[in-house]
Amino acid sequence: MTVNSATINSLEFSRHGDKEHSAFFEENLVRLLEERDKLGLTDLIHEIDALMISVDPEHSIKYIAELALMTPYHYLVTLESEQHWTHILRIDLDSPDILLREVKDPNLRGVFRSLNEIYPVGAKKPNSRYMGEIIRVDDLHSVVKLQQQREFRFFSQDEVRKLELPGNLAVSKPSPYTHNIVVYLEREPQEARVYALGVSVIRADAQAAYLEAKTLQNKLGVADLLLPLDHLATRVYSQNREVAILEYLSWSSYYFWGAYNIKDQNSSTNVTKSAHAIPESKSPAKVFTANNTPYFINHLEKLPSPTETFVRNYEPRLHHMAISVKDGEHKGKENIDFVVNAIAENGKGFLLDVIGSKEQGLKQIFSNASEHSSLIIEYVQRYGSFDGFFTQENVAKLT
Ligand SMILES: [Fe+2]
Structure with missing residues (x-):
């Protein structure tokens, strides 16, 4: 097999977040991405x-x-x-x-x-x-x-x-x-x-x-406020978090952006993004969420277990698709609030309220799970140049 001269370095991106990973993960992340680049697969x-x-x-x-x-x-x-x-x-x-x-x-x-x-x-x-x-x-x-x-x-x-x-x-x-x-x-x-x-x-x-x-x-006035997908969030078993990420990076040309530990929900949110210089609207980020500890430990530790419980009930699977909402205001409301109000008035339910704020960089909300696909729609509005996927406080509430 010919070895192309790679033009992308999948390891040059800076790391975000506070979640700690095993030595196995850190070592093989480097090995797999170096090999992927060298083989020409990233290109x-x-x-x-x-x-x-x-x-x-x-x-x-x-x-x-x-x-x-x-x-x-x-x-x-x-x-x-x-x-x-x-x-x-x-x-x-x-x-x-x-x-x-x-x-x-x-x-x-x-x-x-x-x-x-x-x-x-x-x-x-x-x-x-x-x-x-x-x-x-x-x-x-x-x-x-x-x-x-x-x-x-x-x-x-x-x-x-x-x-x-x-x-x-x-x-x-x-x-x-x-x-x-x-x-x-x-x-x-x-x-x-x-x-x-x-x-x-x-x-x-x-x-x-x-x-x-x-x-x-169109009549509700929300059509122009909705943009393409921002990210896709998959829930996996606690013990499969690191291997699910490494496996997906091996199949794709994505890199590991970073992970946040959501301690009070006993969970973490792990983000991968395209190593090509393209926006999320063209290739959405892939997010992996997993409990920090397996379900059978939680009763001993007295820890919550929402992510593990979801996986045990549904199977490891995509939990939500996040749609971007255009930054700005419409009829005196921030766009995301306008969109959610208009759609809620037409029979689509939402979990909790819109959370986050302009000061925190983004606002987010989850819809109820679709009765057809079981998938949730997240709406996310980012302000200005905020490039994160969540604030830690938001993730804790959403989880
Ligand atoms: Fe999300």
Whole structure:
């Protein structure tokens, strides 16, 4: 395999936060990123091109309506295959698509469903799960070969076809730590995004639900205030925090930005970001949250355990997608307050109130979990040049 001369140094970024890591983590973070750069993988692997979300039968059209109201996403087209509807949602080509996949038959069994089924809450919506990200690469063949040489595993092309995933993608086996897949799509930046799957149709019911929600979003005056994704937050078991981060860095071209210890919630928030010089709107940060201690210690230590409890109930999985809110004010309110009020008045609930302040650098809020995907939408408004993802005080409240 040819070794490219790397142009990105994934270890040159300054570290944030106060969370302490093991010697294993620190040592292998350096080894893995040095190797990734040297092999040329950091240069070959680019931004997150799409998110893949699966829902149970009869849920995708309602979820399109929910996302069309709460986010900047538009309904584009549906790819119909034998066992799935796969809707393509898009903002533009400078931010990731969403591939929203509905299983047609409630009795369909499969590898992704089986990941939900041993978790008490996850099993109630067996097909409702965040599947993972599609990442744009320069040279699919070389990237797959290099990753296979590092012992990373992919579904075969025949398995990809049987799973009814687009045939032009290389699809990893689910992570043992996050249960997510990583998918590679070869595309030049100026080329169209192509998902080679089934037959393209504009579904009349999807289009109607989308237009109704988008009309309402415009009427409420929030459409211009909502920006693309800021970050994606995955919750993992306590003991898998460090390995989940190292594994994701090995699959992607992200670097380790840093981690904050949220002591009073017995949890930490760990942030990775693209090593390419691109904004989060083009490739959202990936955040990993984990309890500091495993669940069976907490009763002895008398510690809270919200993150571990979530994982034990749902499975390790994506907890929320954060949408950026434009910095500024609208009709006498800060934009995030205006957005949350308008959307709450139209039946979408939120957990707690908007927290944070201009002085602290950002304001944030979580929506209730979607009844379709189980995912939460976070709204985040940053003030001026604040480049953090949270204030410690906010994370404690949100956790
Ligand atoms: Fe978040």
